[in-house]
Amino acid sequence: MKLFSKRKQKTDTPSPSRRKRRTVRQTWTKTFFAGSPIITALILVGWVILTILMAFTGVTPAGIQVLPDQVSRVRVVAETDFSYISELQSAQRIELEKQRIPPVYRMNMEPYEIFRAQILELLEGINELEIETADLESEEKLEEVEGFTLAFEEHTKVRLNREDVLVILARSETEDRKTIIDNALISVRRILDGGIFDSTNAVLSMDPKNLNFIYVQSETGQIRRLDIQSQDEAFSSLKRDFTYFDISQDLNIALSRIMSQAIKPNLKYDQALHELARIEAEENAEPVRIDVLASEIIIEPGETVLPLKYEMLLAYQDFLLQQDATYTFSLGRSFWEKALITSLLGIAVVGYLTLAGWSSLTDNRRVSLLFLVILLNIAITRLILSVAGNSPELFVMLRYMIPVYLGPILVALLINQRAAIFVAAVICFITSLMFGESFILMSVMFVASMVAILFCKDVSKRGQIVRASIFGGTTLAVGTFLLGVLNNVSWVSIGWEMLLSIGVGAGTGMLVIGLLPFFESIFQLTTNITLLELTDYNHRLLRRLQLEAPGSYHHSLMVANLAEAGAAAIGANPLICRACSLFHDIGKLVKPEYFAENQRDGENPLILQNPSMAALVIKSHVKEGVSLALRNKLPGIIIDVIKQHHGTSLITYFYVQALKGKANEHGNEIRVEESTYRYDGPKPQFIESAVIFFADAVEAASRSLRKVTPQSISELIDKIFEDRIADDQLSECPLTFEQIKKIRNSFSFSLLNTLHSRIEYPDKDKAKAEAENGNRKKEKSSDIQSLQSA
Numbered sequence: 001m002k003l004f005s006k007r008k009q010k011t012d013t014p015s016p017s018r019r020k021r022r023t024v025r026q027t028w029t030k031t032f033f034a035g036s037p038i039i040t041a042l043i044l045v046g047w048v049i050l051t052i053l054m055a056f057t058g059v060t061p062a063g064i065q066v067l068p069d070q071v072s073r074v075r076v077v078a079e080t081d082f083s084y085i086s087e088l089q090s091a092q093r094i095e096l097e098k099q100r101i102p103p104v105y106r107m108n109m110e111p112y113e114i115f116r117a118q119i120l121e122l123l124e125g126i127n128e129l130e131i132e133t134a135d136l137e138s139e140e141k142l143e144e145v146e147g148f149t150l151a152f153e154e155h156t157k158v159r160l161n162r163e164d165v166l167v168i169l170a171r172s173e174t175e176d177r178k179t180i181i182d183n184a185l186i187s188v189r190r191i192l193d194g195g196i197f198d199s200t201n202a203v204l205s206m207d208p209k210n211l212n213f214i215y216v217q218s219e220t221g222q223i224r225r226l227d228i229q230s231q232d233e234a235f236s237s238l239k240r241d242f243t244y245f246d247i248s249q250d251l252n253i254a255l256s257r258i259m260s261q262a263i264k265p266n267l268k269y270d271q272a273l274h275e276l277a278r279i280e281a282e283e284n285a286e287p288v289r290i291d292v293l294a295s296e297i298i299i300e301p302g303e304t305v306l307p308l309k310y311e312m313l314l315a316y317q318d319f320l321l322q323q324d325a326t327y328t329f330s331l332g333r334s335f336w337e338k339a340l341i342t343s344l345l346g347i348a349v350v351g352y353l354t355l356a357g358w359s360s361l362t363d364n365r366r367v368s369l370l371f372l373v374i375l376l377n378i379a380i381t382r383l384i385l386s387v388a389g390n391s392p393e394l395f396v397m398l399r400y401m402i403p404v405y406l407g408p409i410l411v412a413l414l415i416n417q418r419a420a421i422f423v424a425a426v427i428c429f430i431t432s433l434m435f436g437e438s439f440i441l442m443s444v445m446f447v448a449s450m451v452a453i454l455f456c457k458d459v460s461k462r463g464q465i466v467r468a469s470i471f472g473g474t475t476l477a478v479g480t481f482l483l484g485v486l487n488n489v490s491w492v493s494i495g496w497e498m499l500l501s502i503g504v505g506a507g508t509g510m511l512v513i514g515l516l517p518f519f520e521s522i523f524q525l526t527t528n529i530t531l532l533e534l535t536d537y538n539h540r541l542l543r544r545l546q547l548e549a550p551g552s553y554h555h556s557l558m559v560a561n562l563a564e565a566g567a568a569a570i571g572a573n574p575l576i577c578r579a580c581s582l583f584h585d586i587g588k589l590v591k592p593e594y595f596a597e598n599q600r601d602g603e604n605p606l607i608l609q610n611p612s613m614a615a616l617v618i619k620s621h622v623k624e625g626v627s628l629a630l631r632n633k634l635p636g637i638i639i640d641v642i643k644q645h646h647g648t649s650l651i652t653y654f655y656v657q658a659l660k661g662k663a664n665e666h667g668n669e670i671r672v673e674e675s676t677y678r679y680d681g682p683k684p685q686f687i688e689s690a691v692i693f694f695a696d697a698v699e700a701a702s703r704s705l706r707k708v709t710p711q712s713i714s715e716l717i718d719k720i721f722e723d724r725i726a727d728d729q730l731s732e733c734p735l736t737f738e739q740i741k742k743i744r745n746s747f748s749f750s751l752l753n754t755l756h757s758r759i760e761y762p763d764k765d766k767a768k769a770e771a772e773n774g775n776r777k778k779e780k781s782s783d784i785q786s787l788q789s790a
Helices: 002-012 016-035 037-056 087-100 110-132 138-156 162-171 174-194 231-242 249-262 271-284 307-321 333-356 364-388 392-401 406-414 417-434 439-454 462-486 491-523 528-534 540-548 550-570 574-583 611-631 636-644 652-660 687-702 710-726 737-754 764-789
Strands: 082-086 105-107 213-216 223-226 267-269 288-292 297-299
Touching: 037 333, 037 364, 037 417, 082 087, 082 307, 087 271, 087 288, 087 307, 110 138, 110 162, 110 174, 110 249, 138 162, 162 249, 174 231, 174 249, 231 249, 288 307, 297 307, 333 417, 364 406, 364 417, 364 491, 392 491, 406 417, 406 439, 406 462, 406 491, 417 439, 439 462, 462 491, 528 574, 540 550, 540 574, 550 574, 550 687, 550 737, 574 636, 574 687, 611 636, 611 652, 636 687, 687 710, 687 737, 710 737
Parallel strands: none
Antiparallel strands: 082 288, 105 267, 213 223
8 A cells, every 4th residue: 555655646746857847838838828929919809809899780870879959979871772751741741731721711691681681671660760750840750760769779789879860861862762771781791791800810810911711602612712801991991882872971971880880700710620621631641751862961960960860860770770681780881980990999009009118018917908898898888878779868868877987997906097098098989989989978088087097096995996986977977067058958967967977987986896806816916905905914924924933024014114115215106015025025934943033042043054955945935935925815916026026136145155165075176056046036027026125135134234324324225236236136127227226215214214223221220329429429529628728
């Protein structure tokens, strides 16, 4: 059984050479995928293809890109011939046909016939009265006339006075009286046949003289034109007719007064017949069909989208959706135009990143993060557009729910603000294409994203993320208000849109908080929020360091203070320096007693070891630290600092010891390999790592100063910096000489204030005894002087 176990162990454990080859292969693969331009190009091509598919496939060229009664920011051109029935113009035609139907009036001649009979009766009565009163005296004659008048008024309701009857009796002969009355009735009939309208009738909204009235006789169907007039005009016509009668003036007046009672409006509006005629006209009206030719402009940018234009746009959309798969999936000209624009945008992105020289974007993880965030924003936008569907009202509300600053905030927290501005520009541009090239909307969204990015600077608490997002939403709300006022949108709609913008801002902040851990884990990036949480001294690794390696813990605290101040001096990230400094020496937890700062009794076990073995133990704390960091799931940036905080610097003490004792006991010289006494590296790769690299060396060396003075500290710092620079430890770090100068000054200031000396506090009892002895001496001296003077 033991033999089998040994063989199994021997088989499962790879040889050092195999392990080295596997490590080299893994390192090469990781390096290739992390920084290869080929992978970057593939990521970019994949992003362009996915953007085109997600943003523009299935969106018709005539999709909801504009709103009715608002100024259009886009141009929509018909890609093919189509026709449609215009409901708006058909409704206008129907209304016009209905308006052409004249109002229907009924002419009522019955009151005239009754009046005529009453007048003929009056004529007979006057003739009889003339006979009866022929022989009577004047007074008696007047009484008879008065009685006849009252009786006739009561019987016929025709107003009649005594003077008019007397005038008719006196001014007309019996044989002529019938002719005069007939002529008067003919005049009345002629006027009534022309039609008399009531001036208070609201149906006649204009002067009837400007209208043509046609009389249709219902029995025979005979048609004739009417010359209608008002009641006052009819009175004037009657008087004018009577002037042509060969009668006396007083008889003319009396006759006009009697006959004018027949002049009354005889045209009555028949609403039922009028509506029936209008309904018949509506049923007979033909719908209006509009023919649109290919390349005809449906909507022009800068013009108000009137209802007729909007109807044409919706008709175009319906036409395209009813066509074959080419239009169903929107692979028409508009799709290929936007696909071309997106492809050109991809080329522009490559050129911009190349010219900008972003060293932080050479890592394909970060490039993948940028494009994934953009795709996430596009997916959310497309989802909102799909929910809106063909409802303009819903579209108006949902378009302000697009979290355009979601991606920029994520990138600002995970990478930097400059990359976030780039992401914001790309997202807003593609969003504007999805909305139909609405560059005004793109500008408002970009400004809102910029405000959100601005407030993401130095974020260290999760509440600050929500604050930044709310400020972005508030900016979008202000833009919404201005656009609404310019486009004459109702105040209620503006209010709802502003509330939605601010609400989506708060929701976006919460969504960012939820997505941050996911992106940090997938792309191995660390935000300031996570770093701040790691600076908690109650972290289990820091607690272990306090208890098991207190010297190393104190050293880490001092390095953290130095590095944080140095990073602040050159504009780097102080929080990265503090968090990474606290964990940079956790590898010493494995063998804390082998490091001088943890040796309480003053004995160093490494002194008794072979120099090469001692150097191996010293170097091992880097590997052990990486192992501990991985097991405790510390962020990648801390692991990088653990690897780089010594670079490939030389372990000088044991290297010198090896050079001194390079002859063995037989006197043969032993070859000393310098690489054996150098750390495995890598060298510092970024500015914060270089700051910690120098802070670690300066803090450790400052412990060896016998006398702390500004000159000694300055000389120590200068020597360490010069040695590290001469050793080519900064060859892979973008640190400038000006920044190095500022870091030196910061370290010098911090060490002088940290290692300053204090005055020695005197012993209270000793000081009291010395004071008493001094007083005795003074008293004794004064006594001697008194005796001498005496």
